[in-house]
Amino acid sequence: MSKNEKRSSIIGSISNWIKLMALIVLVAEVIILLAMSQTPVDSKLYVIYPIMMFLLLLIVIGAVIFDRTQDRRSSVAAISSNNQELQIDPDSVATEQLTDDKNKYTNSLLGYEFDLPTGQQWHEPRQLNYHQYFSEITLQNDIDQDAFNKSMMTFHILGPSFVNADILSVMHGETVVIEMNENSSTQEVENRLQIIKKLSELEDEPISDEDLQNLRVQVNKTSDISQIQFNSKLEVWTFPRVIDNQGIIFEYKLASFFQQFLTQGTEFIDSLIAEDDYILWTTGDTLKHVKIKDSNFDSFRISRWYRLHRSKKFIYLVSLQWSPEFDPTMTTWDKIKESFESFKIKK
Structure with a gap:
């Protein structure tokens, strides 16, 4: 597998909602960087910006871990x-x-x-x-x-x-x-025998009780x-x-x-x-x-x-x-x- 194929398979395994979150965080990071560039170095806000960027990164990492855990559970x-x-x-x-x-x-x-x-x-x-x-x-x-x-x-x-x-x-x-014995059967077989009986009646050729009994024995193999x-x-x-x-x-x-x-x-x-x-x-x-x-x-x-x-x-x-x-x-x-x-x- 080539490096491009590996990268494609990794990206493809990530849920769409995480991709959307990562995009939002990326945009937020860019906005923070722009705000940081316009803020004086001695301002109290200047120190807060890197912390905000780090917290946003933690949110993305936490989301990936959560998604992988949920995906692992769903494989059960x-x-x-x-x-x-x-x-x-x-x-x-x-x-x-x-x-x-x-x-x-x-x-x-x-x-x-x-x-x-x-x-x-x-x-x-x-x-x-x-x-x-x-x-x-x-x-x-x-x-x-x-x-x-x-x-x-x-x-x-x-x-x-x-x-x-x-x-x-x-x-x-x-x-x-x-x-x-000859009357022994299973519920599933009996259900199908009833269907056969009703179909035969609809075709004006009703199956006899004797033929139905022979079919029951044949399907259930109780004669053997x-x-x-x-x-x-x-x-x-x-x-x-x-x-x-x-x-x-x-x-x-x-x-x-x-x-x-x-x-x-x-x-x-x-x-x-x-x-x-x-x-x-x-x-x-x-x-x-x-x-x-x-x-x-x-x-x-x-x-x-x-x-x-x-x-x-x-x-x-x-x-x-x-x-x-x-x-x-x-x-x-x-x-x-x-x-x-x-x-x-x-x-």
Whole structure:
């Protein structure tokens, strides 16, 4: 970058109101100098003029400091969903040196760290591959790993990334099983089914209850997966940015990875913040007509928060899963939120 380009970028970063103030101060300084030149040296006013000029200079310096502080604060990304809020400072995510602290989880090989949740009922961090993760979540322990990986690599866009992913999971409390049947769904899916039903009625071809039910099962995939595990938990998924899949090289950018990741599930985004070097979003599922611990739930809210970052070698997906049904005092939320916000990667 040339000296002129550097000077231009510095000037461009200054707020317009400071430029206006500087111009006013400059004019005031010129007026003071003219007045000073017309004032006798032995006059009391002659001594006051330099002080006034110095004070005006301090005002400009103070304004610049204030503006830079406000600009620094504005860079913090705040995102909210259902009365919960998280804040991420993108400028502090990348760090020159990872710390070796007993209160942190540090993975020097993959280049990240975060504060471990504190308090009761937090489990030790566990590392999993995607086959292990999927088998545990869906309670299907008989899935052949080789066949599973081959299917992922062949039929899923992000299959090679998922198969090669390192997954770190920190869970809280007891694992519960959510049982689903043909009537189980989510609020978002039900809203869309109602739209389909109304559109079919407007076209004088009303969809039958049977076809609507089949569509519900198809969208929610309850014919394939009838049970899922649930915990409040924090996860860090580390994906290689470059993958060689049978001689075909995949190199993912953050935006394209995010786009393809959304196609892997049925979650609907509540809120989203996206920049060149990070993406932050939330989803919310209200499960309908499920059973947990032999109790029927007409609705069960699950909130998920995601942040996506990149380094030279990896793409990091940090996720938080939580439900107010199991945390009425918000204690778990406070701890898992702090860990989620503390995530850092090595430059």
